[in-house]
Amino acid sequence: GENVEQHPSTLSVQEGDSAVIKCTYSDSASNYFPWYKQELGKRPQLIIDIRSNVGEKKDQRIAVTLNKTAKHFSLHITETQPEDSAVYFCAASDSGNTPLVFGKGTRLSVIA
Amino acid sequence: DAGVIQSPRHEVTEMGQEVTLRCKPISGHNSLFWYRQTMMRGLELLIYFNNNVPIDDSGMPEDRFSAKMPNASFSTLKIQPSEPRDSAVYFCASIIGGGFGYTFGSGTRLTVV
Numbered sequence: 001g002e003n004v005e006q007h008p009s010t011l012s013v014q015e016g017d018s019a020v021i022k023c024t025y026s027d028s029a030s031n032y033f034p035w036y037k038q039e040l041g042k043r044p045q046l047i048i049d050i051r052s053n054v055g056e057k058k059d060q061r062i063a064v065t066l067n068k069t070a071k072h073f074s075l076h077i078t079e080t081q082p083e084d085s086a087v088y089f090c091a092a093s094d095s096g097n098t099p100l101v102f103g104k105g106t107r108l109s110v111i112a
Numbered sequence: 113d114a115g116v117i118q119s120p121r122h123e124v125t126e127m128g129q130e131v132t133l134r135c136k137p138i139s140g141h142n143s144l145f146w147y148r149q150t151m152m153r154g155l156e157l158l159i160y161f162n163n164n165v166p167i168d169d170s171g172m173p174e175d176r177f178s179a180k181m182p183n184a185s186f187s188t189l190k191i192q193p194s195e196p197r198d199s200a201v202y203f204c205a206s207i208i209g210g211g212f213g214y215t216f217g218s219g220t221r222l223t224v225v
Contacts, residue, residue, distance in 0.1 A: 034213055043216040099145060100214065102155040
């Protein structure tokens with residue numbers, strides 16, 4: 001089955017700097033890669049996703065890149081703000097409504 | 113739309129007691145997933161349903177865990193008997209057929225003492 005590895009487990013950045021979180025996956029059949037943000041005590045919320053037919057997707061300050069050959073994908077947050085502080089999870093699946101396999105999460109702290 | 117609704121939000125129970133967690137998916141969503149979240153193991157899939165039919169329950173940790181989806185608008189996850197190691201946050205999520213991106217419920221924080 002699919003295995004998703006996520007790094008780093010914790011990340012501290014100064015406000016205004018960029019943050020990068022990386023994930024690798026094992027199953028070449030995976031073609032859907034979402035990212036979720038989870039604030040303390042709250043539910044995971046989808047912030048951006050990418051499918052295997054594209055290599056990069058942007059939404060304002062966040063972007064995701066995908067390298068299917070190397071089986072890795074990354075989340076990039078630019079101009080970080082204190083409200084970006086949360087745990088971020090990457091995930092993978094082979095279609096939209098089959099189960100997502102999640103990485104272990106990255107705790108991002110943005111220091112003002 | 114009220115989103116995915118889970119109840120209760122918090123449950124504290126004594127070891128050995130039966131616990132039932134409830135989930136109402138978003139109307140029209142035909143896939144439902146139960147996950148368990150702990151610090152050590154992250155988000156683990158327990159079981160999922162398509163069109164009310166259980167598809168994969170290989171993530172259910174033991175026979176003490178069971179799940180049902182009697183209709184398109186309701187699912188339960190039952191633990192009987194509960195043990196302290198079952199303490200975790202249990203999330204339900206749903207998605208529409210052919211869609212992408214789950215919507216999670218607010219979760220149930222279970223504490224077994």
